[in-house]
Amino acid sequence: MKKLFLSLLVFFFLSDVLVAWGFFAHRRINRLAVYSLPPEMLGLFKENIQFITENAVNPDRRRYAVMGEAEKHYIDLEAFGDSAAYRLPRYWQDAVDLYTEDTLRRYGIGPWNVHRTTIQLTKAFEEKNKKSILRLAADLGHYIGDLNVPLHTTRNYNGQLTGQVGIHAFWESRVPELLSDDFDFFVGKASYIDNTQLAIWEAVIQAHTALDSVLNVEKILSDRFEADKKYSFEERGNINTRVYSKEFTTAYHQALDAQVERQMRKSVKMIADFWYTAWINAGQPDLKELQRKPMEVDTEEIHVGPKPQNIREHEGYLVQPDPDPRRAFISSMWRP
Numbered sequence: 001m002k003k004l005f006l007s008l009l010v011f012f013f014l015s016d017v018l019v020a021w022g023f024f025a026h027r028r029i030n031r032l033a034v035y036s037l038p039p040e041m042l043g044l045f046k047e048n049i050q051f052i053t054e055n056a057v058n059p060d061r062r063r064y065a066v067m068g069e070a071e072k073h074y075i076d077l078e079a080f081g082d083s084a085a086y087r088l089p090r091y092w093q094d095a096v097d098l099y100t101e102d103t104l105r106r107y108g109i110g111p112w113n114v115h116r117t118t119i120q121l122t123k124a125f126e127e128k129n130k131k132s133i134l135r136l137a138a139d140l141g142h143y144i145g146d147l148n149v150p151l152h153t154t155r156n157y158n159g160q161l162t163g164q165v166g167i168h169a170f171w172e173s174r175v176p177e178l179l180s181d182d183f184d185f186f187v188g189k190a191s192y193i194d195n196t197q198l199a200i201w202e203a204v205i206q207a208h209t210a211l212d213s214v215l216n217v218e219k220i221l222s223d224r225f226e227a228d229k230k231y232s233f234e235e236r237g238n239i240n241t242r243v244y245s246k247e248f249t250t251a252y253h254q255a256l257d258a259q260v261e262r263q264m265r266k267s268v269k270m271i272a273d274f275w276y277t278a279w280i281n282a283g284q285p286d287l288k289e290l291q292r293k294p295m296e297v298d299t300e301e302i303h304v305g306p307k308p309q310n311i312r313e314h315e316g317y318l319v320q321p322d323p324d325p326r327r328a329f330i331s332s333m334w335r336p
């Protein structure tokens, strides 16, 4: 018991140290989405922009402790056969009837979970529950962001089936971290979405269509770059870590014609649209009165149960398994 407590302590300590870079993109996306909201929502969200930003990474933290969380972040479309993105039932119950809940959970429930979280957020708006509004808005931002990442729509989520291990963190963390200061994030005002369930599926289809180039471009460039040009070393939490070089990262971004930037921008707009739609569907409650209301900002309690089985193991910046057990442990704590 004492050992478990200790390892959890180490876990949370390390994850706090390490998320400082790993979840950069989620934080930035949630934060930017706030600025697209209409004045009626902007007050509350801007007042709590720090909360929305910091809690953008909660769902990823939960994956290690909460049963049923991990599969909310992705969908392995290949598991459902050809053109699955077009054929899969858009509504949860239809999908369960066709495949069983167990099967769906095995291969990921991302799109259906976005719908569920949207409904929960709508309810929180109806009830004018400040804490739930902010927490669910932050969660929803995370889930929408994930599904706009092509590698969250495939079984080959870390290039492990194509000899490209490390590509997950490269695409969704390294590229944004190095280059997103120069991205154009102007997305305009949030707009109402008639059918959020269909909208998230459209995003999944589009993300999955982009998957080929995510993988192919990395392959082509890898053939062109010498290993010592492809990688460089950086200090990460006092550890000298092999990372994709700046040169390779920039070349990848250009060869992909700014795909990462487009997907990030799309996430920002979509998140604002979903928040706005939930608020409209809740009857446009007056949020100004919530602004003055105090909120105990506690950090989310994570109850530890049996270890979830389907956490996606994809290393962060470490692009090869580390022989040093301590470093391996730390890198395994960091998964975007």
Ligand SMILES: [Zn+2]
Residues within 6 Å of the ligand: 059, 060, 073, 142, 146, 336
């Ligand atoms: Zn996630």
